[in-house]
Amino acid sequence: MKTLSAGAAAIALTTAFATLAPTPAMAQSTTSDVRGVVTDPSGAPVAGASVSIRDRRTGAARTVRTGSGGVYTFRGLNVTGDYTISIDSDQYADQSVSNVTLSLGDTTVVNFGLAGASTDDEIIVVASRSSAIDIATGPAATFDFNDLQNTPAISRDIKDIIRTDPRVFIDESFGNGLQCAGASPRFNSLTVDGIKLNDNFGLNSNGYPTERLPFPFDAINQVAVELAPFDVEYGGFTGCNINAVTRSGENEFHGSAWGDYTNDSLRGGSIEGSEFDKGNFRKVRFGATLSGPIIKDKLFFFAAYEKFNDVEVLARGPAEAGAIGTQGVSQAQLDRIADIARTVYGYDVIPLPANFDESDEKILVKLDYNINDNHRASFTYNRNDGNNITASDGDPNEYEFFDHYYLRGTTINSYSGQIFSNWTDNLSTEARVSFTKNDTRQESVGGTDFGEVRINTFNNGERASVYLGADDSRHSNKLDTETFNIKLKGDYSINNHLITLGYEREELEVFNLFVQQTEGEYRFDRVGTSGLALDPDANIDDFEIQLADDIHYGNAGGTNVPEDAAANFGFVTNTAYLQDEFVLDEYGLTITAGLRYDWYTSSDVPTLNANFLARNGFDNTSTFDGKGLLQPRVGINYEAADNLTLRAGAGIFSGGNPNVWLANSYQNDGTTTIQLRVRDIDLTGLTFVEDEGGSGRPIYGVPQFLFDDVASGTADTGVNAVDPDFNIPSQWKAAFGLTYNFDAPMGFGEGYTLQADFLYTKDRDAATIIDATLEQVGTGPDGRPIYRQIDRADPDCVDPLAAACGGRRFNQDFILTNNEGGGQKVISAALSKDYEFANSWRADWTVAYAYTNAKDRNPMTSSVAFSNFVGVQTSDPNNLALATSNYEVPHRITFRAGVANEFFDGYETKFNLFGTISQSRPYSINFTDGGELFGDQLDDRHLLYVPTGPADPNVIFAPGFDTAGFFSLVSELGLDQYAGMIAPRNAFQSEWFSQWDIRIEQEIPGLFKGHNGAAFVILDNVGNLLNDKWGVINQAGFPGRVQLADLDESGLGPNGEYIFTGFNNVDPDSIQRPVTNASVWEIRFGVRYEF
Template sequence: MERTVKKFALLAISFFVATLTYAQITTSSMSGRVTDADGAIVPAATVIAVHTPSGTQYYSITDNAGNYRIHNMRIGGPYTVTVSYVGYADAVYGNITLRLSENYVQDIVISESATTLEAIVISAGMDNPILTSDKSGTSTNVSSREIDALPTVSRGIQDFTKLTPQANGFSFAARDNRMNNFTVDGAGFNNNFGLSSSLPGGKAEPISLDAIEEITVNIAPYDIRQSRFTGAAINAVTKSGTNRIHASAYTYQRFKGMAGKTVDGQEVQGAGETSKQTWGVRVGGPIIRNKLFFFLSGEFETEDASGVNWRPSTDGVGKADQFISRTSEADLERVKQHLISTYGYDPGKYKDWDPFKVRNYKILARVDWNISRNHKLMVRYNDVVGSYMNVTNATSAPSGLSRASSARMSANSIAFQNNFYGMENTVRSITGELNSTLGARMTNQFYATYTHIRDGRTSPNDKLADPLNRFPHVDIWKDGDAYMSFGYELFTFHNEVLNNTWNIVDNLTINLNRHTVTLGASFEHLYVRNSYIREGTGYYRYNSVDDFLNNATPSAFGLTYGYYGNDAPGQMLTFGYAGVYAQDEWQVTPRFKLTYGVRLEMPFYFDKMDTNLAIRDKTAGFGDISYPESGIAVNGGAWDVGTWPKSKVTINPRIGFNWDVTGDRSLQLRGGTGIFSGMMPFVWFTNQVGGAAMIQSPELAWNAAACAAYGLKFNPDYKALIAADPTTFPSEPNPNYLPNNANIAMVDKDFNFPQVWRSNLGVDVELPWNMIFTGEALFTKDINAVTQVNANETAPVGTMAGADNRPVWDNNRKVNPSLSSAMMLTNTNKGYQFQLTAQLTKNFSKGLSGMVAYTYTNAKDVSANPGSTAYSVWTANASAYSLNDPRLSYSNFSIPHRLIGNLTYRVEYLRHLATTIGLVYQGMPAGRWSYTYSGDVNRDGSSNSDMMYIPASPSEISFVDAGGMTAQQQSAAFFEYVDNNKYLSAHKGGYAERFGDVRPWIHRFDIKVLQDVFVNFGKDNRLTLQVSLDMLNVGNLLNDSWGCYYYHALSSYDNVMPLRVVAGGTATAAPTFRLNANDVADFKTKSQLTKYVSTDSTWSMLLGFRLLF
């Protein structure tokens, strides 16, 4: 009873006094020091700041040190600041613009007047977001001017966050992009479930670009309010209404042909078939002048594209450079007619594919209410709904079964159109924020948000009559690799993720002379429901077309189904995250500021789950797992899948500083250090629920022997299959039963959410011509990184014979043979990211602004967690040792060198014309590669996941005659390839490192041209017709071999596989290999890097028309 009361009390306290997650910053602030002409401080002076466009007022009183501080201000401007004091003339400072999450410092001098008290009006000068006492950490701000002026064809947020020097796509500081925290007006727009690395909304942006006022990217903010990330905190604030009506109607058109059609002289299939149209409108203005304002935005987008470039062959010969698959039309037609005549099932097209359609709309509404001078309220609602089509999954198979080397849609295989799947995405969010001034020294910010995100799948089979609408997924292989696929895509049946999140935040700020103290509280409640049924309609694999046509026993089978006849059982997780924080900004001297604080954080698991005693019994023999070089340590013993990890308080201190070295803000030194905690994909949590066999069956994964032992034959209706054998396929859970070959998962009871120690040191120097040089170092060390281990894998039986002496397994590689896998989500303390940045910035002046930066990165991790399920993460994280012991290696997110630059220029002329030009350059290696084997060299049961040993000489590797190639011919071709490969030749006699090789550089120039035709009328009114042209990869327009990605025909995703395993190694025999090609000539062709013939490599453009008022 006492423990129950304590838990209840702790929960109640955390609800009201908690913090963590979305405590992001949605406003700006202003501070400074008021002195007289002699430099004496002026206490008790009144400071009033007015947001000129809306008439919104903020005020403060200077303290005994002459300091004033104004918090929770609207971003943007211009602002006018007036300082008044008895016996002095008012000082008025104008033309002040505030940036999101930054403190604008404006020191003010007032003059004494004995006779007249006329106001002295002074221009505040140029906005300088870098040389300011508020800046200590690593951050980037993107203003509305830059959003309007810089090129974007996708009209996506990532086109602007890439301006961050430490970025790589949507990855920051060389961290997994799923570890970011993206918020809009304080509301989380995160893919919490983690099935994809993109933002929520699928192919639709989660918010219209036209609704965004400003974006900030904070990587090392020492403001304790910013949280929930170990990558970056990306904050966006929406536009708001003012005292004047502003409106814009626009359309963006990408017609067919507005993209390059060739790469290095080769035709890009379907390049000229893509068309995209966007229509939108926005309007904002007053409801009650100076009091109540509105802003509305609406947008509709449609796109039709050629989603599939591959087509079948007529002669059975694949030609990757022409996107021709070896799968013959004759075989495809034979199978199609058999399916129609035997089962009444039409698998759809296998060529001349239907275009892939993308549809989405976005709506946003915002109201701002100046309740009084002391209280201001904002309410914002956002709604996004979209849909699009995808090709089938590439190579996945039932857990524990071998995968094909080639994708289902590739030079070796074709999938029928009904094997594709669609996505339906919804993002809805509402935010309310109240900012209050509580006297001269205290301000308060309170906001509450709710976000609903839904991602569901559809299939072309859904339109068919029962039971054809649940036809199984079938893979047909040929010569040991993928050849043909049809049926219901293996992961799509009733696949749906719901993610509902609400949170509350309260920040109280107290000004105490030289100290600004912040006390905050927040609580996040997250509900996730995942309906995920692997192989939900059944999975069958056959070794040949004839095997399927003749109804032979399949070579593999997989199935998961819901209990009690429920087709869509949901794995549910209700989670909370809470904490408390406090911070002090100490203006030690006028030139030195110190910011220090601490936050305490704690997770809550609200669900009570049923346990499966059979899992406890089957895992009782699990021993401890310890791999010091990987930083992995897991306790052995029986599993209780009915419990979650222990809730533990984590402590996150931070400290940052800013030193104005010269006293005139021309040279500043800044930096800090601190602990940052974040979230992770919750799909890995729900794996525990899904594998517990209490709401749905565990995934059944049968190999050829199991299929033969059962006497399995193809059944087009999985419901008929399970109804015919309730013993093998029970219809309801049994807490004392788990079928053989089940895949189970659990979260380590000592698991901690991601946590890093991050530090930075930067110097900013003012240069002539309004330029600033920045040098910055950023270092991140993992305290608790996330990784997966398979507790059902035995220790190796020894090391492999020969020069490659890696660990090796025998056929008894499972601790419990009745389990297929037992995945444990756990932590490692290995991993780091280091970045050095040199940056030159020119602030906006006379229509010109720009930036250029170079960043060097060195980052290593134990796992990049390359998958959406526990088992797929484990098998995809290649290793030269054990998949349980992947060891520290280069991070997939580590781009060693990156150049980024932008330049904008605007000029008005001839009284009615204006031209804006925006240019963005990005140059960097296009990613990283690993060198692995095709097949399983160490006999651990996982294919394509063994790092390659690079032999020092031909005597260290054994080839066998294959495919008309002699062993000697293959050896000569292979070593010619190694000697001509910079990475492989430098690492002879050792193992290739995971992501050890760097892809070739790619250089891209993007440009935007805006032409305005305007008419001025009335007082400060302007009507503008604007025509814009955005073009990506301009160099490729001039020469179709420029700005292209490179492709390796021996690669699958990020793995380059020059060799195919013929026989895996043992403790007494070295492995044998063959070239991973049809013949020597084919290998020499495939081993050469070639330009990637795809629309990813070509130029593209977007034409826009806009009317502004």
């Protein structure tokens, strides 16, 4: 018997006898596979050889015999296992490969070349795997438990790990949304042990159904990110699929406990010279894991728990706060607004605190049952209950008193059961059932007695919106969803083919109470930017004399009881797929080809609105019922040489589109919910509905006449509807990549790994929103259309130019429909190397780069149809032009390095570094107004026409217009490159930034034999610790726009010219504002104990 330890000898034998390589990825699975070919000394396949696999941790074992081509396969293996694979031969020396570990989403190939030797000999090889990222037929990344534990993950979120892939960008300015290859965070999918835990309804910008990571961080064994997996089991996304598998118990008991701590003295308090009040706080997080056998070799458990009481620093303020302040409002203006609210309306605003408390609690329990050698089962339960306090209107040009913030909370309970069976050496099956219940709550910090107030202010040449009272979207808001999934899959191998057949079903039930403005919304914004020079406090004056420019009120038609307007509906997503994986081992080639078909069914329809039918010629009851999509895919993996693997694939993907976009048509049918809007209202002359205090006070109660109009149920209001010709959105994906292992010349060392990928995507039937009430009536001097509203059900408004059809009608019909043309091109490369030194030193590093070019017509940034319509910057709201996507990050570089050494014998010290250098989000430059002139009644979102100069024939500059100052600003902003044109959407890119994080860990002795401990420290954004100008993320605020020039809204000039009446004299340096909490340094100290 000859035993080899890991090292050069083992690697040599691995090359000669057992070759490990990744092959085409499995699907959204919780398991992995092993396959290989057994050959004799002449290279001929050996049929009927006995191949066994055994998991050292649990004792689970299985034996199969090779087929006629010498091929063997083990399917449905536990990813957390530590395996030994053995060959038992009567003619040749037995062989075994130990320490085989598996990667989620990969099939591991272990080929055996039998040697002519005495049958009493046995060759044993200890497997050695590269630490480089595993790549399958499409661009992907897999991270194991060591990656999760050693990366500087100060947030204890898998996003801290995933971001090391340069194709992935975490948008810390907008809910930590995860953007994969330039796609919306809403288009991703997340599964954990087969449980679908992405934000399938679509309310959260973070991509989770909860406020934070919905499961304990220490429960995860591996996580894989797949950008374009060409296996037909993958579905439910067009961005990326994030698939995680949890840890499992084994025959030995193991446990851990950990905690970490930080406080206000361990966090930065200044950005670019501007200090802010952090307040006094401390943050504590702690958790534990425990695993082991219930019945040895049979039944095992694993449990994880995590809790924290966190503090969020609220670094906001007025203009006097400097870089973090809202420049369009001063402290004196805020004081006056607060005083008016108290003395005129009897309402006390809540000032912004320095910080506020948040909490989160997670628990996961998993059972694994080895029924026998051919059947095993697992069950996972997961619960998360967390909350945070969120700004509703927190853009850089907005200021909210704290009473306008709201508490978000979510409780999720999920259950998953799976059975994996091997009926013969050729036939295996998987059955899975899961259920998830998600209850969300959204409550205004100041309660809902007082409606929402918005006041536009002006200061230092800039405009701001100031908010107080209950946020209008939190007046009546509650969401409960229940999701039931089943999966049935079978694999049958015959010769060199593996045939996969499967069916999946997802049933979604929704209760959605979302009625905006049930307490009323009052806007004091009569004076726009053009009035700044006349009276910067004019709108505050209107607030004092109770003269509102707009009042919005919405409620359940006929009753004024918000609960009566809740949407209750459900639908089913069905999937069937068939695939053939064809392996030609003699050529190192694997071809995967298959078909996937998704189809939707539902018996629930929105309430018919006869007025909508009369206006538009089609009804509002369309859903996704009966719609389907065929998705062909093919993938190729080619081992061109021992050190070179090529991969390619193409196919159609669908899914990830938030269900809330469909829910809007149930909720906003214009009958169940009625939304009203009136303008130029003197509150002093109105009667108000009695409030909770028994008196009808302005803003505490809504105007009686609006309440009565809703009670009558006859108001003709706008509708959200699905286009009857709507097609399920999908995307073509094509990819080519390689993995190349090589030795560097000129003495730079051995064992480098280069990975490179090209990803191309093209949108098919991407979702967008149009306003069906708009009809073009003219053309602007720059060629853009001018619209007016039309109402075909109103004889006086069939002609949009009719006098009775003028002004604002407020019954916009928003249609969910399709567009074409968007997509992404992504080129990425990663170079990595590991070092094993003769002493106790070891090290590794990876440097990676990604270039992303992303285009779309509508970024669909919101859950609300109105916001998705107004949130895109445009020169034609109903025919959006193809432009740079909001989610494009053109260049991103990442660097990861780790060094470890035993400075103290037996106790390792680890240093891990992660850094990123990246561009930030793009932005547009717009007119400040234009809603009335261009006809959609929506300001701020119309792209700027850039005059060629003071004599531009398309523009008249109003008397007193500072043309010299304006064109100087045009030059400073880089707008002069678009002179005589409309500045394109997202034509301007926010600046580059870099951030570096460090984790240092020192192992320490445990209290008993087999126990060990560790102390660690995480330094987040080290550069900012050294200099408050470093590590700062500066970018234009959501939704990525800058308002510049004012238009005369009364119409065009005598020869069709635009009339420029003024401009917002923005400071070019203030367009990109710091993302405060993502830009300051933080340090956490922690300890961990394991046995």
